[in-house]
Amino acid sequence: MRFCQHFSICGGCQYQDIPYFEQLKMKESQIKDMIDFFELSVELKPINSYREWFYRNKMEFTFGKEDSNLICGLHRKKEKRELFNLRECLIFSPCAEPILNKVREVLKNRYLPYEKFSHRGFLRHLVIRETKFTDEIMIALVTTTQDKLDQEAFVKELVALKLEKKISSLFWILNDRVSDAVIFEEKRLLWGQPFITEKIANLNFRIFVDSFFQTNSYGITHLYKKIEEYAQLTGEERVLDLYCGVGSIGLFLARRAKFVWGVEIKKEIVENAIVNAQLNGIENISFICSDVKRFLAQKDISNIDIVVINPPRCGLSKKIKKYLLKMPSPRIFYSSCNPYTLFTDLKDFSSLYRIVFIEPFDFFPHTPHLECLAFLERKN
């Protein structure tokens, strides 16, 4: 069994000391328990798993100070506000260590880490994204505006790094807000392209510095293929992809459906989805920038054959469920990273829908998190 050197202190992976096959059993039995708890009559398909290690395609590290030395790492398990200096991250990438070492070396003794309580300091976060199938890396340094980055030195040192993958994009993000979150207030491209391109099955997806992209590229390849397989498209279906993000599921289905509409609230994500459709030469898809609730309140969706739902962790509001149940489509695929809200919503759908199956996908090994897909068919 492999153990990360930071396991005892890191707030990230909580299950590393449990053998992976047992983690999978635990997650499966958690879903079984929820089926019983919510009194659903549904087939539970076996859990899917892929890579146990190095599966994440994005991490956000935070700068801080330890004994007056600059550190960059993650938050501690117990003292959550405290950081530790990260040397390796076994769920992310072997590239993390050389990148973090270089960044600390270049920035130490020159800049102060940001300190929330005084709102003073410069260095806030380091965001690293890497594609798993095309081997590209994007690095974004997030700072306040309280100092001036020596851009030339930063770029020169990082670009010269010898890594297993290629650094194709280097950003400087400026953000003066008090919030601890990574906020892309001002984006400056320092070097390379403003995006990296991931390949999921045979589709290309551009990932910009602030794009939402599912964090497990291996997992989504499998999940999207499964949705495509279960949908058994004939070329006649009209598909509605709610909470479509950068268009991933919709683009997969568009290749065999008549037409797909994707609904997403954030303008820049919709623009990213349109770029992805063009990049893949897919024309039978259209993206609508709207709140799902407003969209459902205004549009008649009774001619839709398949609805795909992939909401944020909070699930669906009562109003949204009411709209969906008022104009029920024959089939629904509901995918979620929060089993509790998924089951709550499924229970509400079960008055008009047969919940055919639930299939867990372990997108997050060594953590308690789990993605689940549910397939619903309208009752006659």
Ligand SMILES: C[S@@+](CC[C@H](N)C(=O)[O-])C[C@H]1O[C@@H](n2cnc3c(N)ncnc32)[C@H](O)[C@@H]1O
């Ligand atoms: C879990 S992500 C799913 C993205 C996409 N389906 C995928 O697989 O990459 C949820 C998406 O819903 C969007 N979203 C959140 N609230 C929304 C709302 N009220 N209306 C429309 N989209 C929303 C978010 O911006 C995000 O892109």
